[in-house]
Amino acid sequence: xxxxxxxxxxxxxxxxxxxxxxxxxxxxxxxxxxxxxxxxxxxxxxxxxxxxxxxxxxxxxxxxxxxxxxxxxxxxxxxxxxxxxxxxxxxxxxxxxxxxxxxxxxxxxxxxxxxxxxxxxxxxxxxxxxxxxxxxxxxxxxxxxxxxxxxxxxxxxxxxxxxxxxxxxxxxxxxxxxxxxxxxxxxxxxxxxxxxxxxxxxxxxxxxxxxxxxxxxxxxxxxxxxxxxxxxxxxxxxxxxxxxxxxxxxxxxxxxxxxxxxxxxxxxxxxxxxxxxxxxxxxxxxxxxxxxxxxxxxxxxxxxxxxxxxxxxxxxxxxxxxxxxxxxxxxxxxxxxxxxxxxxxxxxxxxxxxxxxxxxxxxxxxxxxxxxxxxxxxxxxxxxxxxxxxxxxxxxxxxxxxxxxxxxxxxxxxxxxxxxxxxxxxxxxxxxxxxxxxxxxxxxxxxxxxxxxxxxxxxxxxxxxxxxxxxxxxxxxxxxxxxxxxxxxxx
Amino acid sequence: xxxxxxxxxxxxxxxxxxxxxxxxxxxxxxxxxxxxxxxxxxxxxxxxxxxxxxxxxxxxxxxxxxxxxxxxxxxxxxxxxxxxxxxxxxx
Numbered sequence: 001x002x003x004x005x006x007x008x009x010x011x012x013x014x015x016x017x018x019x020x021x022x023x024x025x026x027x028x029x030x031x032x033x034x035x036x037x038x039x040x041x042x043x044x045x046x047x048x049x050x051x052x053x054x055x056x057x058x059x060x061x062x063x064x065x066x067x068x069x070x071x072x073x074x075x076x077x078x079x080x081x082x083x084x085x086x087x088x089x090x091x092x093x094x095x096x097x098x099x100x101x102x103x104x105x106x107x108x109x110x111x112x113x114x115x116x117x118x119x120x121x122x123x124x125x126x127x128x129x130x131x132x133x134x135x136x137x138x139x140x141x142x143x144x145x146x147x148x149x150x151x152x153x154x155x156x157x158x159x160x161x162x163x164x165x166x167x168x169x170x171x172x173x174x175x176x177x178x179x180x181x182x183x184x185x186x187x188x189x190x191x192x193x194x195x196x197x198x199x200x201x202x203x204x205x206x207x208x209x210x211x212x213x214x215x216x217x218x219x220x221x222x223x224x225x226x227x228x229x230x231x232x233x234x235x236x237x238x239x240x241x242x243x244x245x246x247x248x249x250x251x252x253x254x255x256x257x258x259x260x261x262x263x264x265x266x267x268x269x270x271x272x273x274x275x276x277x278x279x280x281x282x283x284x285x286x287x288x289x290x291x292x293x294x295x296x297x298x299x300x301x302x303x304x305x306x307x308x309x310x311x312x313x314x315x316x317x318x319x320x321x322x323x324x325x326x327x328x329x330x331x332x333x334x335x336x337x338x339x340x341x342x343x344x345x346x347x348x349x350x351x352x353x354x355x356x357x358x359x360x361x362x363x364x365x366x367x368x369x370x371x372x373x374x375x376x377x378x379x380x381x382x383x384x385x386x387x388x389x390x391x392x393x394x395x396x397x398x399x400x401x402x403x404x405x406x407x408x409x410x411x412x413x414x415x416x417x418x419x420x421x422x423x424x425x426x427x428x429x430x431x432x433x434x435x436x437x438x439x440x441x442x443x444x445x446x447x448x449x450x451x452x453x454x455x456x457x458x459x460x461x462x463x464x465x466x467x468x469x470x471x472x473x474x475x476x477x478x479x480x481x482x483x484x485x486x487x488x489x490x491x
Numbered sequence: 492x493x494x495x496x497x498x499x500x501x502x503x504x505x506x507x508x509x510x511x512x513x514x515x516x517x518x519x520x521x522x523x524x525x526x527x528x529x530x531x532x533x534x535x536x537x538x539x540x541x542x543x544x545x546x547x548x549x550x551x552x553x554x555x556x557x558x559x560x561x562x563x564x565x566x567x568x569x570x571x572x573x574x575x576x577x578x579x580x581x582x
Contacts, residue, residue: 145496155492164497173495201499210497241558292497478556 001084001102002030006064006074007055009037009045011118013090017073020106022051029104034058036072036121064122065131071117077101089117126176133175141182141189142175144206159214164292166284166312170214181209184219185226185490193226194233196294197240198301203229203293208285211292215285215313220263221278224341225285226490228253228315231343231483232286238480242345242473243296248308249473249480251290252346252386253283253315254457256327257339259487260317267319269461272349272388272468283315308348316459322391323458324398324407331404332484339487344386344455345473345480354393355465360400363393364407367467368414371454372447374471378422378432380445384453384472384482387411390460393467404456412451416444449476513575518546522569522576524561525553531579538577 005021007014018033025031035042035055046054058064067076069088077085077098085101087094092108099106121127136142149158155172159165171177182189182205189206196203205226212225232239232251242249255265266276274280290296298307318327325331329340352370357363367387374385389397397407420441424432433445448454453475460466473480513519521542523535539549550573554561569576 142495145500146493147496149492149494155494159494172492173497174492175495178495196499199499199501201501206495207497207499210495214497238558240560245558288497293499295499474556474558479558 002032002078003099003102003104004063004067004076004078005031005033006058006067006069006072006076006120007033007035008072008118008121009035009041011072013115013117014073015045015049016111016115017075017090017095017108018045018049018051018055020108020111021073021075022049022053024099024104024106026052027105029099030102031104032056034063036061036064060134061122061127061131064120065135068122069120070123072120073117074120075099090115129176129180133179136179136182136189137175142178142206143190143204144178144210146175163297164214164288166287166291168312170288171216173210173213177213178206178209181213181217181219181222182206184222187226187490193229196229196233196289197296198243199295201293201295203233203289207293208289211288212281212285215281215288216277217281217285218263218278221265221282223487223490224253224255224259224263224282224339227341227485227487228282228286228343229289230490231341231485232290234483234485236481237343237345237483239290239294242480243290243294243302245473246303246305247347247473248304248306248311249345249347249471250308250311250314251286252310252344252470253286254328254342254344254386255279255282255315255317255339256320256329256342256457257334257487258337259339265317267317267459271316271319271459271461279315279317280313283310283313286315287311287313310346310348314346316388316457318457319391319459322394322398324389324394324402325404325456325458328455328457329484329486332482334484334486340484341487342455342482342484344384344470344482345475346386346470347472349388349468349470352467352469353465354467357396357465360397360402360407360410363396364410365414367393368411368447370467370469371411372415372417374447374469376431377417377447378424378429380422380433380447381449382474382479384448384455384475386455386457386470386472388457388459388468388470390464390466390468391458391462392465394458405451407456408451408454411454412446412448415447417447419443419445455482518548519574520548520550520572522550522552522573524565524569524576524578525551526557526579527554528557528579535577535579538579 033055071088074088076083091114149155156169159170187205191205193203264278296302320327328342334340354366375383419438422433525531
């Protein structure tokens with residue numbers, strides 16, 4: 001049997017117990033005393049207390065981590081290296097009894113009967129995070145290459161210089177922050193989330209966590225980011241084409257379900273705008289994964305002629321409490337009680353104002369007219385769209401009893417136009433349908449390939465007779481198809 | 492400060508240029524790959540005419556859609572039947 005004592009230099013209770021431990025050790029008792037403090041601090045404490053020997057150091061807090069006390073002084077009774085009992089803080093009777101079992105005598109006269117100890121250094125949040133990161137590296141949970149940022153470098157500038165940023169400052173992805181992010185999912189850090197275009201980078205949970213840290217994600221949003229990355233890597237989403245196209249579209253993440261509110265996403269006023277960390281960082285994390293893991297960078301692989309601000313981050317949460325219908329993800333197969341993400345290849349959103357329509361028919365006609373201009377009125381069948389109904393518009397459909405299918409069908413029919421208005425050269429506009437394809441100028445030509453190619457969501461503030469339209473990129477089997485994934489497998 | 496690498500940790504290998512050029516003046520079989528962008532065929536028609544004038548055999552091929560990479564079978568067909576390929580880009 002032997003005793004192992006853990007102390008630190010700035011603990012008054014350690015100051016009270018240390019002389020007794022030091023004296024017993026000097027008299028030959030099997031006691032090993034280790035300090036959690038630095039060498040100079042430990043030496044100063046030994047001098048101050050007139051100890052016969054300076055306590056050993058505990059490099060990297062290895063033993064402190066192993067025995068993991070809440071408080072010091074912590075005296076452990078070891079039997080062949082295995083702990084059989086311990087006392088944390090000052091408890092004269094218990095300490096004396098423990099020492100006795102190791103064949104030692106502690107002179108604790110004059111000390112209080114009981115006194116709580118001080119927090120172990122391993123309980124310091126900064127130290128605990130460092131230790132957790134080291135443990136993660138040792139166990140293989142962290143495998144990403146470590147990069148050193150020089151002492152004279154500004155870390156934020158260094159991340160720009162290394163090409164990791166999307167043009168705005170990113171949070172330095174220290175191992176401590178990444179370990180904290182990884183704690184938000186039950187998945188193994190080395191699980192593969194997806195293979196990311198254009199260079200087929202393997203997005204492991206760890207790599208996604210690194211980029212989520214850089215994006216500024218609160219850890220509880222991390223499962224949403226993982227589901228979004230999984231969806232983006234589905235071949236049906238055609239991420240390679242989306243990254244490399246001259247079109248301005250990028251991945252839009254629509255979050256539908258109870259988790260959105262729990263992680264702090266805003267689905268009400270300014271839902272598509274600024275001011276909400278959870279929403280903005282989820283969209284940004286996905287784009288950083290595309291940039292850093294996939295390798296798609298503007299001006300190189302990304303050939304967008306103009307791009308758009310949503311290529312920094314494009315994400316919003318659906319307002320489901322008073323929606324005319326269940327969420328977009330739920331409509332696409334995610335169970336009602338779960339949260340899902342739906343990814344679309346989308347442009348920037350654009351407003352459709354109608355402050356006068358009071359019937360569902362009037363509103364559908366008005367919104368359909370706005371939808372016809374996705375990409376160009378004369379480009380038909382090639383582009384999908386997402387219509388985000390504001391609550392005041394949604395109320396019109398809800399009160400009329402129109403469900404999602406009815407609204408889609410009405411929008412599909414009302415966005416048709418006569419072929420003669422869409423032909424190349426009509427009204428002096430070169431763009432349009434080839435004349436040889438038109439046999440009847442009065443024939444109605446649909447804008448969309450099918451009613452279900454008009455996606456519907458519900459979000460926005462209480463006031464405002466507005467809706468928003470996200471135009472799509474080349475759609476369907478020849479282009480990008482919306483992809484929905486449940487967040488549950490990533491929690 | 493130490494940070495974790497956010498990238499896939501593999502520098503692009505780069506793509507080597509063709510190992511050999513087609514010999515000058517000798518007829519060859521050349522694939523023209525239409526990526527299916529509007530008016531790409533206009534460009535390829537003209538290229539086909541110019542190549543034919545110089546005695547080359549032209550194989551016209553096309554991707555199913557410009558939004559996705561050429562299928563493996565198509566790439567294999569071009570590689571096995573042709574000595575060179577010209578891919579038509581639009582926009």
